[in-house]
Amino acid sequence: QQQVKQSPQSLIVQKGGISIINCAYENTAFDYFPWYQQFPGKGPALLIAIRPDVSEKKEGRFTISFNKSAKQFSLHIMDSQPGDSATYFCAASSGAYSGAGSYQLTFGKGTKLSVIP
Amino acid sequence: DSGVTQTPKHLITATGQRVTLRCSPRSGDLSVYWYQQSLDQGLQFLIQYYNGEERAKGNILERFSAQQFPDLHSELNLSSLELGDSALYFCASSVDLRNSPLHFGNGTRLTVT
Numbered sequence: 171q172q173q174v175k176q177s178p179q180s181l182i183v184q185k186g187g188i189s190i191i192n193c194a195y196e197n198t199a200f201d202y203f204p205w206y207q208q209f210p211g212k213g214p215a216l217l218i219a220i221r222p223d224v225s226e227k228k229e230g231r232f233t234i235s236f237n238k239s240a241k242q243f244s245l246h247i248m249d250s251q252p253g254d255s256a257t258y259f260c261a262a263s264s265g266a267y268s269g270a271g272s273y274q275l276t277f278g279k280g281t282k283l284s285v286i287p
Numbered sequence: 288d289s290g291v292t293q294t295p296k297h298l299i300t301a302t303g304q305r306v307t308l309r310c311s312p313r314s315g316d317l318s319v320y321w322y323q324q325s326l327d328q329g330l331q332f333l334i335q336y337y338n339g340e341e342r343a344k345g346n347i348l349e350r351f352s353a354q355q356f357p358d359l360h361s362e363l364n365l366s367s368l369e370l371g372d373s374a375l376y377f378c379a380s381s382v383d384l385r386n387s388p389l390h391f392g393n394g395t396r397l398t399v400t
Binding site: 204206211212213214215216219259274275276277278279280 | 289291320322328329330331332335343345377379388389390391392393394
């Protein structure tokens with residue numbers, strides 16, 4: 171059972187464009203939604219995270235949009251650069267703020283982003 | 288550099304064999320997680336330890352086991368290896384159990400021939 175569905179699997183964007191990656195979840199107990207960035211040969215690294223009482227969070231060129239009623243959240247990368255080329259994973263966990271839950275992250279299957287000059 | 292150290296980086300072994308993967312968490316982190324990454328399944332949670340105690344199990348096979356030692360390093364033992372066990376195995380650590388970020392190591396690439 172895949173609890174976090176991520177799309178698209180791959181994405182090609184021109185330099186300076188906007189990259190958008192979408193995720194949908196099923197478990198309404200999820201209360202922590204991070205995005206991880208992974209470069210080849212490296213482990214995933216936390217990029218940005220959001221909690222469900224916030225609809226949007228922005229850090230530099232990276233923005234998470236969150237729609238609790240639709241159970242969807244997305245990552246927007248503004249002014250995409252070739253250095254942003256990586257695999258992006260959305261994830262979710264429960265219990266981060268309620269204190270009751272499994273805590274461990276459930277990951278989407280990843281989106282391979284290629285930003286071409 | 289995440290501060291999480293995994294050894295070895297690469298491991299090639301034959302079917303039926305047993306291997307041990309090692310992880311040293313970031314200094315101060317009490318929680319250790321193991322994940323398996325394959326092309327078709329993405330990042331699959333295997334098991335979590337907190338301060339030496341097992342806290343959660345995910346999709347971990349009975350042939351696999353793990354432990355966290357008093358110095359907080361962790362080992363993942365994989366036995367009776369099958370071709371399908373070939374994957375990247377990541378260790379991650381965090382300060383506590385809740386919404387603290389996970390810091391991943393660079394993984395151990397296991398190839399079973």
